[in-house]
Amino acid sequence: MKENKINKISIIGAGRLGFSIAKGLIKSKQYQPSDIILNRRNVELLKESNSFGFQIEANQQSAIEKSDLIILSIGPKDLKSFFKDNSIEINSSQVLASTIAGVSIHDIEKEYLIANKSIEFSIFRVMPNIAVELCESMTCLSMKNSSDNNDYQRDLMNRKNVLNIFSKLGMVKVIEEELIGAATALCGSGLAFFLRSIRAAAHGGTEIGFHADEALALAAQTAKGAASLVNDSNDHPELQIDKVTTPKGITISGLNEMDHSGFSSAMIHAIVKSAEKLNKIK
Numbered sequence: 284m285k286e287n288k289i290n291k292i293s294i295i296g297a298g299r300l301g302f303s304i305a306k307g308l309i310k311s312k313q314y315q316p317s318d319i320i321l322n323r324r325n326v327e328l329l330k331e332s333n334s335f336g337f338q339i340e341a342n343q344q345s346a347i348e349k350s351d352l353i354i355l356s357i358g359p360k361d362l363k364s365f366f367k368d369n370s371i372e373i374n375s376s377q378v379l380a381s382t383i384a385g386v387s388i389h390d391i392e393k394e395y396l397i398a399n400k401s402i403e404f405s406i407f408r409v410m411p412n413i414a415v416e417l418c419e420s421m422t423c424l425s426m427k428n429s430s431d432n433n434d435y436q437r438d439l440m441n442r443k444n445v446l447n448i449f450s451k452l453g454m455v456k457v458i459e460e461e462l463i464g465a466a467t468a469l470c471g472s473g474l475a476f477f478l479r480s481i482r483a484a485a486h487g488g489t490e491i492g493f494h495a496d497e498a499l500a501l502a503a504q505t506a507k508g509a510a511s512l513v514n515d516s517n518d519h520p521e522l523q524i525d526k527v528t529t530p531k532g533i534t535i536s537g538l539n540e541m542d543h544s545g546f547s548s549a550m551i552h553a554i555v556k557s558a559e560k561l562n563k564i565k
């Protein structure tokens with residue numbers, strides 16, 4: 284079996300996430316802007332924001348033909364018309380990675396087969412978040428189960444390449460496809476939840492004496508430090524929290540106030556609610 288090298292990448296649906304991925308691919312020094320082909324229906328918008336020198340291609344099929352990896356980053360509701368209206372054909376040496384929330388590999392195959400006779404390319408789901416542009420994404424990746432996949436070995440080989448690319452755009456974890464929705468809520472939407480908690484901390488900082496911009500910078504770096512403590516030590520957060528609290532101390536009084544006010548519960552509810560909403564997309 285021949286390994287498919289990924290020299291050119293097209294991003295179809297280069298909106299907020301797609302464009303962030305393109306920027307991450309450059310920042311991680313894996314690709315030159317000329318190796319990345321961007322497409323969306325309104326290409327004029329891409330031209331306006333293309334100070335990077337990405338290739339812009341108005342025709343979807345032409346963009347796809349030029350690429351080894353196709354990152355499909357359109358909205359869930361755009362999928363049905365995408366393959367049908369654009370006579371999209373993808374060949375066996377190419378790989379498709381979909382970021383589309385709530386759309387399974389099976390859904391993509393189904394839509395492709397309405398317009399084509401057979402599928403001979405690998406399809407993956409990648410779920411990054413917009414920190415991908417800083418190479419700080421938490422990306423989850425999945426492929427078809429071995430039980431219903433006649434091309435499992437081919438897909439495993441292609442997954443290695445996709446994994447390699449996304450591992451340079453932050454952290455990447457391979458998960459079962461049934462967990463991709465949960466990953467979308469925890470890591471995609473979750474990014475917004477953590478940003479909101481940084482904003483809340485900054486508001487608190489302003490109330491106790493810092494200018495808003497200072498409070499935001501202090502809160503953001505503190506959040507980054509907290510995340511690094513967990514990531515680098517692999518410790519449970521409570522182990523690190525125990526290092527900050529003292530009997531009758533100031534931190535424990537703040538932590539208990541957070542719990543009395545329902546902080547943990549609000550975060551859990553937010554993640555569960557997002558996951559529930561995602562399940563209702565179709």
Ligand SMILES: NC(=O)c1ccc[n+]([C@@H]2O[C@H](COP(=O)([O-])OP(=O)(O)OC[C@H]3O[C@@H](n4cnc5c(N)ncnc54)[C@H](OP(=O)(O)O)[C@@H]3O)[C@@H](O)[C@H]2O)c1
Pocket residue numbers: 295296297298299300301322323324325326343356357358359361364365382383384410411412413467471472
């Ligand atoms: N944003 C996130 O943090 C995030 C995280 C994980 C997953 N996702 C998923 O990733 C996908 C993109 O999200 P987003 O936030 O980047 O949305 P977005 O900003 O709306 O981008 C989607 C893009 O797809 C383009 N598009 C729609 N139909 C198309 C077609 N037929 N051919 C080519 N381009 C088409 C749209 O542009 P035109 O109208 O100009 O074509 C738009 O720029 C969604 O499915 C979302 O659920 C997003």
